[in-house]
Amino acid sequence: MIRAPRGRWRRTATTLSATALALALSGAGALAAQPAAAAGGLPKPGVLQQRTAAPKPTASNKELRDRLLDAARTQAVENKEQKREAASEAPAAATGSGKVSPFIIGGTQTTIASAPWMVQLGYYDPATDKGYFCGGTLVAPNKVLTAAHCVAGLNWAKNGTVLAGATALDDYSGGTVAGVLRQWSHQHYNPDTIQNDIAVLTLDRPLEQPWLRLAASNDSTLYRAGTNATVYGWGLTAGGGSELSATLRKATLPLVADSTCNTAMRSVLGGDYFREGSMICAGTPATGSDEGTKSTCNGDSGGPLVVSGKIVGIVSWGVEGCTAKGAYPVFTKVSTYTVGAQPRIDDADLSYDGRADLLLRTPSGGLFQQNSKGTTLGRPGYQSAGWQDMSWALQADLDRDYFQDLIIRDKHDGKLYRSYFNHSTQDFAWMQISTVWGGYKSYAIPGDMTGDARPDLVAVDADGSVYLYPGKGNGQFYGKVKVVNKAWKGVKIFGHGDLSGDGKADLLVRSGDGTLWLYRGTQQEHTPWSTRIKARTGWKFTSYVANGDVTGDGIADVMARDSGGTLWLYRGTNKATTGLFGARIKLGTGYNKYNLLF
Numbered sequence: 001m002i003r004a005p006r007g008r009w010r011r012t013a014t015t016l017s018a019t020a021l022a023l024a025l026s027g028a029g030a031l032a033a034q035p036a037a038a039a040g041g042l043p044k045p046g047v048l049q050q051r052t053a054a055p056k057p058t059a060s061n062k063e064l065r066d067r068l069l070d071a072a073r074t075q076a077v078e079n080k081e082q083k084r085e086a087a088s089e090a091p092a093a094a095t096g097s098g099k100v101s102p103f104i105i106g107g108t109q110t111t112i113a114s115a116p117w118m119v120q121l122g123y124y125d126p127a128t129d130k131g132y133f134c135g136g137t138l139v140a141p142n143k144v145l146t147a148a149h150c151v152a153g154l155n156w157a158k159n160g161t162v163l164a165g166a167t168a169l170d171d172y173s174g175g176t177v178a179g180v181l182r183q184w185s186h187q188h189y190n191p192d193t194i195q196n197d198i199a200v201l202t203l204d205r206p207l208e209q210p211w212l213r214l215a216a217s218n219d220s221t222l223y224r225a226g227t228n229a230t231v232y233g234w235g236l237t238a239g240g241g242s243e244l245s246a247t248l249r250k251a252t253l254p255l256v257a258d259s260t261c262n263t264a265m266r267s268v269l270g271g272d273y274f275r276e277g278s279m280i281c282a283g284t285p286a287t288g289s290d291e292g293t294k295s296t297c298n299g300d301s302g303g304p305l306v307v308s309g310k311i312v313g314i315v316s317w318g319v320e321g322c323t324a325k326g327a328y329p330v331f332t333k334v335s336t337y338t339v340g341a342q343p344r345i346d347d348a349d350l351s352y353d354g355r356a357d358l359l360l361r362t363p364s365g366g367l368f369q370q371n372s373k374g375t376t377l378g379r380p381g382y383q384s385a386g387w388q389d390m391s392w393a394l395q396a397d398l399d400r401d402y403f404q405d406l407i408i409r410d411k412h413d414g415k416l417y418r419s420y421f422n423h424s425t426q427d428f429a430w431m432q433i434s435t436v437w438g439g440y441k442s443y444a445i446p447g448d449m450t451g452d453a454r455p456d457l458v459a460v461d462a463d464g465s466v467y468l469y470p471g472k473g474n475g476q477f478y479g480k481v482k483v484v485n486k487a488w489k490g491v492k493i494f495g496h497g498d499l500s501g502d503g504k505a506d507l508l509v510r511s512g513d514g515t516l517w518l519y520r521g522t523q524q525e526h527t528p529w530s531t532r533i534k535a536r537t538g539w540k541f542t543s544y545v546a547n548g549d550v551t552g553d554g555i556a557d558v559m560a561r562d563s564g565g566t567l568w569l570y571r572g573t574n575k576a577t578t579g580l581f582g583a584r585i586k587l588g589t590g591y592n593k594y595n596l597l598f
Helices: 061-089 258-269 334-345
Strands: 118-125 130-140 143-146 160-164 176-178 180-185 199-203 228-233 249-256 279-282 304-307 310-317 330-333 358-361 367-370 381-384 390-396 405-410 416-422 427-432 442-447 456-460 466-469 481-484 492-494 507-510 516-519 533-536 543-548 557-561 567-570 585-588
Touching: 061 118, 061 130, 061 160, 061 176, 118 143, 130 310, 143 310, 143 334, 160 180, 160 199, 199 334, 228 310, 249 258, 258 279, 279 310, 310 334, 330 334, 358 390, 390 442, 442 492, 492 543, 507 543
Parallel strands: none
Antiparallel strands: 118 130, 118 160, 130 143, 143 199, 160 176, 180 199, 228 249, 228 304, 249 279, 279 330, 304 310, 310 330, 358 367, 367 381, 390 405, 405 416, 416 427, 442 456, 456 466, 466 481, 492 507, 507 516, 516 533, 543 557, 557 567, 567 585
16 A cells, blocks of 8 residues: 655545645835934944844744644554554555564664754644644754645644754753744645655744755766665654654665666556656665665654755655565655755745845935835835945845845945844844955855855956855855956846756846846856856846845846836746746836935
């Protein structure tokens, strides 16, 4: 019998389980009354709406921990019911011997110190007394990667809990709990076939535990057959068991060629359920019992399969009982889905809704904020005075801590500064970015250019030379790397996020004649871009804003102001060669009253 995704309930069947106002502006809006601008010095860093609009905890810590206990309890009850059903419906080979193994089937006990990014996911709905348990991986301080079948159709903001830093299952006093602010499941997730089984949870607070990177779209070497991978989880310790593991377990499983897995699973299941290219297998063929079998099992759902410090797979599905002879555990192939998942991970913004927002400055130094409503902008909200000394500014989350940073150049001393959230003082502060020169002609922070999951900075010199500054992940940068020699004179660079649809951050370059070029990121430090693609002509706008995904669809966008003061939204398509942007959308008029947009 085909078994349900690991960690959620199933229906008794012979198929995989089924689970069950924008404000349009005609103009930029009237400017609010504002105090006189301060003379000289940096403005106060804690004045933006972001500082007061940070999400509150979705529940008390006690309630969050109670949910986790209830989730584990009700999951155990569900496992027992499945065990009884399987015993009456399936042959012995499908459920295994029933012999209890003390670990993940064939694995070993480990501690959270060896996998500090591993988290427990507990969902409990008191209205139905239904609870589900899954694993997950911290992939940013406030982001968890897991399986879509753990998330889809459930209200995680209302009923979910994440526990980090705990070796023991549902540790009531240990570790750190967090609630869920919002959830994303792949838009084409199919609960009947378990295709596109990937999801991201955004937490209601950042966590201090280390996090892991996703396999990139071109990380083919990580998937070579025979490569040893490690899987982690608190799932069932025996194919015929019903209790989740009391402590974290791991197992080393060799990756299996797609063709081998496809043939084996078709033979075991009698149907075509494995999808080459979007799923992978790991391990050795199950023996028909716990003895001699290494496999994931119920409760391991959503946990990571790790190779060389990257997540290559997500525990997805397998056969009923976990040990049916000849079967393999099946994982979501992460590199196939990085393009969809990574933008949901790198979506820091000022209003915490996953949509990039706009900041505007008047000549007198007044700062305004317009929040994205998708394809429109909210009314400009006045923030503070004193911002007249910026010669330019950018938004970027340099330390990936959940709070959007502001990076500015002071026109008096020519130095770069960063407004950031200081977690020690629980307040915002300024710091000088001492590792980057302030005299370049154009700057951009497109994202991760080097493959280490940290945002990097690109700068163009007056002679047309281009330098890449790899980010340290703490607001500072490593020494510059010269990547272009005197070939980009007079250009404007911008961009933030993936524009081409391969999961890697790209750079936009507008030449002096108004031609817009797309430079697709490679995540290689010394050759950060592939051959350029001509994207548009006639781009002679007076301002360009590239803060990421404005619309909330997971695709990077660009805003541009024309000489008449009209602001346009160019929606990204993730189609580099057939049309980089869709039809532009008019966001408003009157934007010439601002002399800086970022």
